[in-house]
């Protein structure tokens with residue numbers, strides 16, 4: 658497997674981290690407005706955080722919103738994410754509903770990447786990875802800890818596990834209590850990149866203390882960084898133009 662991943666015109670894992678912006682609208686109309694706004698910004702990827710949608714349990718509605726979003730995004734790669742409440746998202750779905758939603762959307766051919774949470778039962782993870790790969794959709798295999806930063810070995814182990822299970826983009830987001838915690842995340846990222854990863858990974862230390870991890874991914878080894886348009890989907894995301902400026906400064910000097 659290559660250390661980079663190409664989607665449309667984008668090569669993830671090469672050069673500066675790619676900027677992803679979340680769509681967090683609650684209704685079809687809000688999402689259309691938000692998508693229009695994103696199209697005026699300098700973004701590389703868009704993540705639809707479908708757990709914010711009021712009608713998320715109605716898969717037909719989700720599909721019809723998706724058709725409109727996809728059309729407006731033109732060739733910008735789209736990530737589809739249902740983030741569960743236990744990992745910092747807005748809602749919880751039964752495992753049957755989670756599989757049905759993701760599988761149906763994967764099969765539309767309208768998304769480029771699906772986010773699957775690592776801590777689903779193993780069969781769910783395997784089923785969704787299989788279905789994604791059959792449909793030429795890449796998988797972010799993700800894990801979030803909004804309470805704390807686990808020890809370095811634990812962070813590396815989760816990223817390794819995500820890679821072993823076949824996630825194309827292993828990802829972890831953790832919450833720091835202090836500067837030491839931010840260093841732990843950066844060290845784990847760098848160790849994963851240097852010693853174990855054979856594909857791009859995504860990591861972040863959240864909130865204000867973690868901001869450096871959203872900026873310095875090119876040095877430490879994180880391939881995608883999340884910024885905010887009007888509304889952030891997690892603490893610590895900064896405005897896109899600021900993000901691009903800093904990523905470029907770092908890129909030029911490395």
Ligand SMILES: O=C1C[C@@](O)(C(=O)O)C[C@@H](O)[C@@H]1O
Pocket residue numbers: 679704706738740772799801830861863883890891892894
């Ligand atoms: O998992 C992630 C990363 C994130 O939690 C962040 O901290 O930027 C934001 C989420 O929208 C996304 O799904």
